[in-house]
Amino acid sequence: MVIVLVSLLHFATFATSAASSVATAGTAAEALLKWKASLDNKNQSLLSSYALQPYFSSFPNLLTIDLFNNSLYGTIPDSIGSLSKLTHLNLANNNLSGTITPSIGPIPTSLKNCTSLKRVRLEGNQLTGNISEAFGIHPSLYYIELSDNNLYGEIPPELGEAAQLGVLDLSSNHLTGMIPKELGRLKSLLQLLLSDNQLSGSIPSEIGMLSALTDFNVASNNLSSVIPKELGECSKLIFLNLSRNILRGSIPSDIGSLQSLQALDLSRNLLTGEIPPQLGSMKQLETLNLSHNNLSSSIPSTFDQSASLTHIDISYNELEGRIPNIKAFHEAPITALQNNKGLCGNATGLEACPKMIPNLPSKRNNQFLVIILVSFLGTLFIIFIIVGVSLILCRRVRKTEAKSKEAQNDNLFAIWSYDGKMVYENIIDATEEFDSKYCIGVGGYGSVYKVELPTSQVVAVKKLHSLPDGEICNQKAFTSEIRALTEIRHRNIDQEYEAHIADFGTARLLKHDSSDWTSLASTFGYMAPELAYTMEVNEKCDVYSFGVLTLEIIMGKHPGDLISSLTSSAFTTLNMPLKDVLDQRLSLPMNEAAREVLSIAKIAIACLHTVPQSRPTMQQVSQELSTQKLHLPSTLHMITLGEVVDL
Template sequence: MNYINLSNNKFYGELSWNWSAYRNLTALKISNNNLSGRIPIGLGDVSHLQELHLFSNRLTENIPRSLGKLTLLLVLKLDNNYLSGNITLEIGQMSRLLNLSLSANNLSGSIPEQIGDCTQLLELNLSQNALNESIPSQIGNLHSLATLDLSQNMLESKMPPELGDLKSIEKMNLSHNRISGSIPKTFDHCLSLISVDISYNQLEGPLPNITAFQKAPFDALRNNTGLCGSVAGLKACSLSTQKKNSRRTGKRIILVIVLPILAALFLLIIAVGIFILTRSHTKHVENKPQELIGNLFTIWSFDGKLVYENIIDAIENFDPKYCIGVGGFGSVFRAELPNDQVVAVKKLHTTDSGSLSKSKDFANEIRALTNIRHRNIVKLYGFCSHTQHTFLVYEFLEGGSLMQLLSNDETASMFDWIKRVNMVKDVAKALSYMHQDCLPSIVHRDISSKNILLDSEYQAHISDFGAARFLRPDSSNWTSFAGTYGYAAPELAYTMEVNEKCDVYSFGVLVLEVIMGKHPGDFLMAILSASSSAHGILLKDILDSRIQSLTKQIEEQLMLVAKLTLLCADPNPQLRPTMKQVSVHLLKKRPSLASMFPVITIAELMALDLSDF
């Protein structure tokens, strides 16, 4: 036996301590159950283990040192348990780790320096623990790291300048700690950084001169000692900032005088505000209960709360001139708000919006979806459910949809192979997150080129996320299918059961469209047919001819992408890989097969095993 997956059940009790008989096991996944007790020391003897998923259980006590013997381990996910004690120093022996997640436990002590020996790490999440002392400078050795989350701990002292050596970092969250001092100038070199959150610390001084900081929302910077910069909500940096130390004494005297006065005024304002809101709430509840529910809502944005009227005014009550697209779930409008923020407003095609029970179910689902955060999923800021209309509010992406890009020869020619391969990886990571990391898992059910949006740097984001539905164990059937023709899995012709494998098939069609530069149409069925002349077609002959330059590295990656595409689009859903498997394969370094690229046919590519790559 080399693979065990018992996740998402209701198993309870303790894990077995006898693992010596499973030395050939490569994956052990028992996440999202009710398992208790300690992590067995014997797991360290499963020497071939590559993935260990024990997250979302009730496991307690220390992380066993014996896990350090798992030198082939790629993924270690122990988050959302009750683990305590220090992070074992032996963690550094797992030098092949790609993903380490220990978040939402009761771990304490310092972050071990040895974690810097895991130089292949792509994701490191130690958030929501009680870790203290300073951030070890050795984290700067993780040059492949894309995501770093150390939020909600008790880390202190200054940021190590070595964090600026993280050349591949895309997302960094250091919020809710006790980090002090200024942000190191080395961060000016973190050009790959997309998202940063340093709120609720004791930081001061100017922001680094890179986009991630300069365009960060105020909520990601708030509640620090003295940060300054051009972000709305921060004070502007000036000469007084540079002379802060020499004027600190004077400022203290002023604060001693001013703060009590401000505190008294603040309490007075709160008292008056509560009185007014109480009167207003009582009046609305008595006279217009539906209007209160429907006309006011909250979205998470750069400026906090926005009211329903601002949205309606911005698009003049859904005037068609603001409409930028129409899909199966509704029409999308571009709204420029009074604070100059641009958002996308999706007005849903509702058939029974007046039903209170359905409205409650909808509201509960969408509220949960607003908590979903992934760099490759369009952010859902909020919603409004009203008797006249129901709409969702998303972030606006200026690059438009993949469908629009590919349909224009000029924009398609600029969308080179490097960008296209990266886009495929982005979508795979997002779908893997939806299927594997969300609890309960989420099925999109309408993956298509019109629902892949791009930002100014061609990074892909899955849209229509608010139209997805939580996949519950007792409810996987849909009364109607609202997907896009040409992307729907073939089994939906005889069953209405929509699951993750339907998304996998749609992903396969989407990637083939990216490779060919157009929707594959009947060509997909032809190449998947057992007896087809299409099998003799060379892979290089189906590539989008609007892009000419091909390097050896790109040829190798295109072969892997094409192979995965054919697996994903298999007519038999049982033979399709999971999106997690696809994402992992896309990230692994493999022996080069570029020499085969000019002559390999579709049939030969289909015959290759993934282990050949």
């Protein structure tokens, strides 16, 4: 508290104009002393029972108020509205309640006077009031978080004038009315979170104009009409949640053009028709929930090639026929497939699909037709035998030649010293022309296949994605990088410092006859969120990816949902026990192991900070991992995520 007061005094003293600096500094200093005295009278070192009533009117040049994650109670003071230069207001995660005093309205109408506002965070309180009276024109405003309160009223259309707005989170309130079409003007908007309210009407087609949008969540409202096809124009969308509404009609095929989408939830609506085949061609889609609708017909065969899909739920529909032949459907629990018209296939709880039996020739066919049919089938059978024998003989010849050539070559993969065509043909044969069943991983730069060569040597082969314009990389640069990979020596490999596997991926592809434009080649779900709009790759991006991978290791699954919750600083997430986050397949660690897990969890969460500058460096991470582990404040099963963050 002393540091805070000294900092405020320093600001109040030196942020005034030259003409009135002495008078303003004196007023600010007097106000600070009064506030300090009120705190001292509490005879406490914390603010756990302190009402938020400082003398804000005495600080006309105040730029930032940041009192989040305390236990402040009472109402927000009138005097905040007089701070015309205020840019950041953060009172999140307190116990503020009731309406804010009459002069500033239920949601501070005096905030309209704070035209310099850039960031407002009031989430996780018990605030009430009409949100439509809160905001005016704020040209510099880029972040609004008012979730988990008791606000009511309609979303003000004036928010469409906040051209710099990047995050708008009004979820978990009591908002009514329609979603303003004016929000379609927010060209910088990344997250639009309006879930768990009482919004009605249709989803505005203008949302499709939000070209930078990555997260759109309007779940648990009363939205009706159809899903606008214009959503397919939000090309950077990663998370789309329209669940728990009363949306009607069919699923627009335009949704399939969202090639960056990782999670799609359309469950618990009144959707009808068939599942669009385009959804099976979405290369990054990991989670798909279409349950509790009225979808019919069979599941499109395009899902047979959906290698990225890991979780599905299509229960409570009218679907029938064979399920796709991929892991996501084969390993899905019966609860994700149940209550359909007649699904079959290789999954727990489903019946096997019946084999198709061709119809026998009708007895009414005349003898001449029978003779022609038999002759045709006999000829076709002979042709198949000849072609089959020829293919077998050719394959044997190729294998014999390959073995003889490989026997003469001591190092099969020496750079450009072997028959490249022969090795390529061996790879094609071993993978059956790169069939998806041999695919063991997909990244932003290519797909990796497991290949067993005729010499019984097992290797990993990466098939690079083609460039957007169809051109290939510079041959000389490509050859040089391959040579570097094969000659590398590193202490983290075998005893001879020889590499056995390497991931050849380049974050930037350049062409000699073009300007220096970059092309993102990272894996979705692991890259830092700021990459989506800054396209700037730096150390902090790697730190974020390290945090995602570390959480995935201790959780036993991708931590996408947890990261989203941590990013929004949801109150329920911070109170979640750490033991519920750990891999449920393993027993709860004890003693020294528990301390190590606690340290790793703290480091991982710190690496995921939404502000890149607040993430640790990798050197700091290394030092934390090598130093003595944290002392357990209580038994591991009682520690919450919030306590981990505060350690």
